[in-house]
Amino acid sequence: MSPVSGVGRANFEAKDMIGRADIGSHAAPSKGSTSRLLLALLGLLGVLVFLGLGVWQLERRVWKLDLIARVDQRIHAPVVDAPGSQSWSGFSVPDYEYRHVRLAGRFQGGANTLVQAVTELGGGYWVLTPMLSDRGFTVLVNRGFVPQERKAEFERENGGFTAPSTVDGLLRISEPGGGFLRSNDPAANRWYSRDVDAIARARGLTDVAPYFVDAEASGADSWPRGGLTVVNFRNSHLVYALTWFALAVMLAIALGGPIVAGRRQQGAAR
Known part of the structure; x- marks a missing residue:
């Protein structure tokens, strides 16, 4: 076999390089196609x-x-009686919240709880007072709103409020934990939500309903001011x-x- 001349060797190597380049040019679109397929998926x-x-x-x-x-x-x-203890075991939010209820009993003003709130009247407090109902159980009643500037006056005048009363209002569900980025602090008596269980424990209340009642509107010149529930x-x-x-x-x-x-x-x- 005759040896390959220099020119022949050069032609062979050039063809080999062209072949590899051709293979590479076919492989690149294949990778690109795979990427495009993945992006499409x-x-x-x-x-x-x-x-x-x-x-x-x-x-x-x-x-x-x-x-x-x-x-x-x-x-x-039409207003109905607030659910009694026989209903509490199966208490369900979808079935009871915002019912128009009536509650008769006697307020226990010595256990008022002021919960920080902002309403259409400005900043202040919701006044939650336990009511011992005529049916033997206790319900926290949100009697309404007191502005910040009237807090001290309210506490002086209502600390021993124990009047027998009948309250019509909306049944509301407990608000556990606290407000936005603020947790209730029972030890310091700072409240940011109407947490029925926590308030009941802090006030030593027993046989307490798992809900509270937002009282209906009171007189325009009276405090606390009821009827400010926003639905x-x-x-x-x-x-x-x-x-x-x-x-x-x-x-x-x-x-x-x-x-x-x-x-x-x-x-x-x-």
Whole structure:
């Protein structure tokens, strides 16, 4: 076999390099295609997630509208007796909250609890006073609001308030723990929420109902001022749903745009 000449060897090596470059040029698009496929799959997953969140918000909207209708019906329904101890074992928030109830008994003013609050009248306190009902159990009654500047006056005049009374109002559910970023401090007598269990323990109360009652409106010149309960359920679920659906559409367009452009280029090349 004759030895390969220098020129022949050079041609062979050049062809070999061209072949490797050609292989590399085919391999690179393969990696790029894989990346594009992964991105497309992630984008499709995002579209499905956005659609799912939109549907969930629509379901929440149906639930919220039903809640608003039920609460409105209860608020304007005829007054009924506050639930007694025989009902407490099966006490359920959806079944009882915002019922229009009546409670008769005697206030125990020596165990008042002032809970910090902000109302349409400014900053001050809710006045929660235990009432020993004529039926033998105790209920915390939110008698109303006292402004900050009237706190000392109220405490002087109402410290021994034990008048027999009949209270009509809305049944409310306990607010455990405290307010936003502020925890109740029973030892220091600082309260930021109407936590029935904690207040009952701090005041040494027994046989206490697992709810409190927001008293109805009192006289315009009397303190505490009742009837300031705000019944307002935020219902922005339709806006949220439309937002999620819009994001799904925008993401779908972003995914489909390059595909459509690519097919147009292929059609033009033909």
